[in-house]
Amino acid sequence: MKLLEYEAKEIFRRYGVPVPPSGGVIRKTGQLAAALKRAGKAPWVLKAQVLAGGRGKAGGVKLVKNPAEARAAAAKMIGMRMVTHQTQGQSIRVDEVLVAKALDIEREMYLSIVMDRKEGRPVVIASADGGVEIEELARTKPQAILKEPVDPNRGLEGYQARRLAFAMRIPGERLGDFMQMVSRLARIFLELDASLVEVNPLILTPRGELIALDAKIGLDDNGLFRHKEFVERSDPEATGLEAEAKKVGINYIGLDGAIGCMVNGAGLAMGTMDTVSMAGGAPANFLDVGGGANTEQVTKAMQILLKDRKVRAVLVNIFGGIMRCDVIAQGVIAAVKKVKLKVPLVVRLEGTRVEEGKALLKASGIKMELADSLWDAAKKAVAAAGGRP
16 A cells, blocks of 8 residues: 555654644645645645655656635646556556645755665665656666665664765764664564555755655555554555445456466466456456455455456456355356356366265356366357457
């Protein structure tokens, strides 16, 4: 789960990480005057609250010097459709705008904490050069990127924070402030089960203040059960179908293909999608009903899957381990009868009591194709869907 900038900054404030004075978020221009007053004296900056980098270049960040400029910028920004280099050609609507005090900048730096999958622990990534072109810097000057591992139990050690400060040319009088900031960011990462905590840019003002000008936090969904404040939060990136699936405990992600895939187990779901692609088709979704799926879950999963109008064929690929194939077959039969399936259906079952499951499917009278293997199922589904869309 990714947090919007203003949400991430609220967490930064809670942990004592300095951020610019804020007037809060507005959703309509009538809220602007009060927000400007809360933010302090001009100039101000208005920032579109969307989950995409490159907002400034796309018109989503505006520096304004007076209330009239602020009103014009807010009116243009709220409701705009934004396309950035991270939206893959798709436009995203701006519904919220953060109003904050604009700060003078003497120098920009970069600071983040991410999970190092290879080492199996978090790592601080930093650079004395930051700002909007950090990706280009990593490509052209990889030696400018600094790294320090974070012990999951002890956090970031003092000597590591000092080493980063010296490499980033932090002024001596701000050494303590920097060490405190990077240590607190590491605490945020560990205590919130984050996958990303990023400050880009971290600025040094002419007065020598270190301020997190921007903030990003990504949370690991697998750790959300420990953080009740985020469980009920709506995901700005989720589609209507993805939000519906989440409410009933089904892992669903919409894709661009025409073959709806219903599978039990994340690994098997990924393998199914790959096999569909190898057979010349394209999956319409990732859908994992879980290893202990029951009739109700299978029915709900089928309903969600078929609400996607791109689906031209359905591939059910179930491995009966903990859940027996005959029980899964009963769920598939009940689901198909309830949703009144109007597209071709291909079913592949394997595992515990597979013969009993296949017998139930054959005796159901439901029009479907049974497959003997995943490859066979993928080819039949691709043919039924008419090939790649």
